[in-house]
């Protein structure tokens with residue numbers, strides 16, 4: 001396992017120097033944030049990013065994410081040109097020595113929460129997802145600002161985009177994912193990069209939009225669609241674990257044994273009701289997920305890939321990007337490193 005940490009570039013209040021001082025950090029998980037979705041990432045920008053990270057004594061371990069344009073998910077005619085651009089980005093990242101690319105295939109909304117600063121009894125704040133609150137929200141007419149709500153869409157554009165998904169069933173969305181994979185996986189193989197799809201967060205449909213990367217069965221279907229070690233997954237304990245029906249250890253064993261588990265996000269959540277949860281501290285006793293069992297399963301598969309703490313609470317008065325402050329994620333990294341060290345010294 002290689003401990004990594006997400007960094008949002010020069011605008012991130014958390015600096016590379018901060019991250020380097022966390023014990024046991026191997027590398028950085030980041031992306032180019034100024035390239036419009038759908039365009040190929042310029043090689044000079046990729047190389048400059050890598051240079052910035054390496055001159056801080058770290059490595060560019062994972063690109064998370066290269067976003068997939070909505071036209072690809074919708075199967076629109078423009079997808080061929082967009083997939084060409086995506087392929088170009090894969091080739092360039094491979095040429096720059098980036099080993100893993102994380103991406104997702106969630107229509108319109110990336111990770112979604114109902115509250116970004118829910119106050120916990122100890123005064124810290126956490127992200128929460130309450131199904132009742134979300135089901136009352138109107139993504140077109142509400143004036144909401146949540147992490148998954150792309151502020152670059154106007155109200156009309158958002159309405160048109162959601163309307164465009166009216167005829168996109170789960171099967172159609174899967175066919176569009178298959179079309180994408182059939183074209184990009186051979187490119188990734190040639191470029192020496194592995195693709196790691198991130199599960200839906202939360203792992204169920206929201207706002208009537210289809211979701212197809214929420215369970216072991218769905219992850220199997222898409223990885224079996226194009227058989228290649230380059231067609232793998234990001235295991236995210238917080239995303240998959242929000243649905244109690246997902247057997248996290250079985251998912252790790254299955255994809256780990258096939259060599260298709262390329263990247264791990266290991267955070268805890270506290271399930272608070274049907275389709276509802278709070279993001280807790282990483283510690284097992286604070287949430288619903290047994291983190292030792294998760295890491296034990298990863299350890300048992302011989303996992304050598306990048307792993308990172310995921311969303312943290314805001315503690316000690318820190319201000320910053322919701323879920324991505326320094327302090328609680330650093331505590332998470334230390335805790336995960338502790339479990340891993342114990343496993344490494346007590347298991348063969």
Ligand SMILES: [Mn+2]
Pocket residue numbers: 198236238239265310
């Ligand atoms: Mn995740």
